[in-house]
Amino acid sequence: MICLAAKAIRASVFRKSVSVRVSGKSSSRTVTTRATSYTLNTGAKIPALGFGTFQDPDSQEETVSRALQKGMRLIDTARVYNVETQVGKGVKKSGIPREDIFLGTKLWCNDYHPDDVERALDDSLRDLETPYVDLLLMHYPCTFKRGPDRFPRDVDGRMIRGDTTYVDTWKAMEKLTKTGKVKAIGVSNFCKSEIETLIRESSTIPAVHQMEVHPYLQQKEFNEWLRSKGIHVVQFSPLGNMNDFYRQTGWSKEIAHMMRVIDQPILKEIGKKYGKSPVQVVLAWGINSGRSVIPKSVVDWQIDENLEADFELESEDMAQIATLDAKARFNDPSLDYEWRLYSDLEGIDGTVKGRTH
């Protein structure tokens, strides 16, 4: 069973025609840009390289359209990002056929009551101007009070919890896969025991876990466990503390101010071997580890750079990057959301109170 599951997410690699010859002091090498994809436990393919859409709503229509035209085929969005309308318009504007795009969105915590789940999905589909999404994720395991307020708080400003559980929500999501409106379902920001509960109490193993992974938060054991269950990992914030959000948000930890991942000299050194930037090395590390990465950018040259980030890294370079693990988790709204997130995972020291909404 485990063996089959692990097999199901093996990467298929298709070569693109871009090869760059890099000359060093005593040697030269050819670096080929790949277009890796993985097979989910549903049988569907998911690209290794994708595009995040959190923030900059005014730019998203244009950038989603351009990113697709440039070759991105995986778009990640969420109800709570307030960009689904722009993403939908961007997809249309790109002219790329819908069936060639892997489009995923996320259900937000105020819509977790089982009676709200399908209506919430319909809202997303309407705004995304699509009859289906390739992936629907539960954004966090915590349930907020149902109703239109996405961040329902009591008079003291504390988040009000809902009275259903993530298992109830998951069972409602399972039903959606039979409607044709959702091709696969998965989770985000869950810990190991929460995923074990889902597996035990339902008949669907999540196709994807979208979680924070980068060289400063590698979570080797958890990643191996997910792989053994056939759950494909999509890395959010793949560039670590690159996003200023982590320095500015109320629940940012002190560690968000540490040296940016991409400024680590090791990455620069490795990059020289391949004629690649530290950003490209970081993204390639995720892909060479069997995961998808969804960097967000609204800047053309950065999108171009990210698109050239799928190349083979030698094992000695993967080993070097492994030494950067600092168990530094930047995305941790546990105290604001009134839910101890990531309870059995690495990087939960130093969680601070604070709010974004």
Ligand SMILES: NC(=O)c1ccc[n+]([C@@H]2O[C@H](COP(=O)([O-])OP(=O)(O)OC[C@H]3O[C@@H](n4cnc5c(N)ncnc54)[C@H](OP(=O)(O)O)[C@@H]3O)[C@@H](O)[C@H]2O)c1
């Ligand atoms: N499931 C969740 O709870 C969750 C949480 C966080 C994020 N996400 C998803 O993951 C996506 C990515 O995460 P993220 O935005 O936090 O972090 P990220 O993609 O690791 O970093 C984004 C930052 O890196 C910059 N950047 C991107 N490519 C670059 C390049 N080639 N060179 C230099 N800078 C570059 C961007 O600049 P510009 O903005 O100036 O272009 C932005 O400031 C999000 O957009 C969202 O879709 C999901």
